[in-house]
Amino acid sequence: MSICETIEKKLNIEIEPLHLEVINESHMHNVEPGSESHIRIVAVADIFSNLNLVKRHQIIYKHLNEEISGPIHAISLHTFSPQEWEERKQETSSSPECLGGNENDNSQ
Amino acid sequence: MSIEAQIKEQITANPILVYMKGSPDAPECGFSSRACQILISYGKPFSFVNILINPEIRSNLPKVSNWPTFPQLFINGELVGGSDIMVELHENGSLQELMDTVEVTT
Numbered sequence: 001m002s003i004c005e006t007i008e009k010k011l012n013i014e015i016e017p018l019h020l021e022v023i024n025e026s027h028m029h030n031v032e033p034g035s036e037s038h039i040r041i042v043a044v045a046d047i048f049s050n051l052n053l054v055k056r057h058q059i060i061y062k063h064l065n066e067e068i069s070g071p072i073h074a075i076s077l078h079t080f081s082p083q084e085w086e087e088r089k090q091e092t093s094s095s096p097e098c099l100g101g102n103e104n105d106n107s108q
Numbered sequence: 109m110s111i112e113a114q115i116k117e118q119i120t121a122n123p124i125l126v127y128m129k130g131s132p133d134a135p136e137c138g139f140s141s142r143a144c145q146i147l148i149s150y151g152k153p154f155s156f157v158n159i160l161i162n163p164e165i166r167s168n169l170p171k172v173s174n175w176p177t178f179p180q181l182f183i184n185g186e187l188v189g190g191s192d193i194m195v196e197l198h199e200n201g202s203l204q205e206l207m208d209t210v211e212v213t214t
Contacts, residue, residue, distance in 0.1 A: 051197065054187055054188070057193065060176065061175065061176050074137075074138075076192055077192050
């Protein structure tokens with residue numbers, strides 16, 4: 001199992017996320033191809049509600065102690081409560097509505 | 109003095125303190141570099157410890173702070189977080205509020 005898969009599995013069990021992304025960003029760094037050294041995690045979970053960012057990150061670090069002290073060189077964490085995630089989605093989904101300007105293009 | 113006591117003293121004695129890889133002039137890690145850029149933007153003097161040349165601090169600070177990665181920012185003796193948290197607090201204005209609580213003595 002890859003490190004990313006291990007992380008995903010552990011976090012799915014430990015923090016029961018509503019949404020979880022574990023992304024290998026190692027290709028952006030000066031490491032050997034196929035490395036899993038730079039990992040980015042986006043996690044949305046109920047247990048983050050009412051916790052400050054330090055406490056949220058400490059929870060994740062605690063569960064990934066083995067990986068962090070091993071092969072991972074850098075880890076980037078982005079944690080949200082379900083409510084924060086909803087608000088964020090609304091902010092980012094701001095592409096304008098299609099106004100139908102193409103409707104005559106397919107007239108054949 | 110034990111290394112833990114030394115670290116605690118550093119954290120208490122320096123109102124804005126970052127443990128980082130390299131120095132603000134020559135950071136040796138992208139995350140430490142980003143942390144310094146944010147700190148410098150506030151224009152307040154801050155202290156730093158280069159953990160690359162202080163291996164004992166590097167290996168013991170995570171136990172003291174319950175935080176395994178670097179950089180680590182402390183303001184008024186409290187762990188603020190690593191670079192991801194710094195970016196987030198910088199963007200939402202909370203870091204400015206924290207910075208405002210620091211009295212600069214010259």
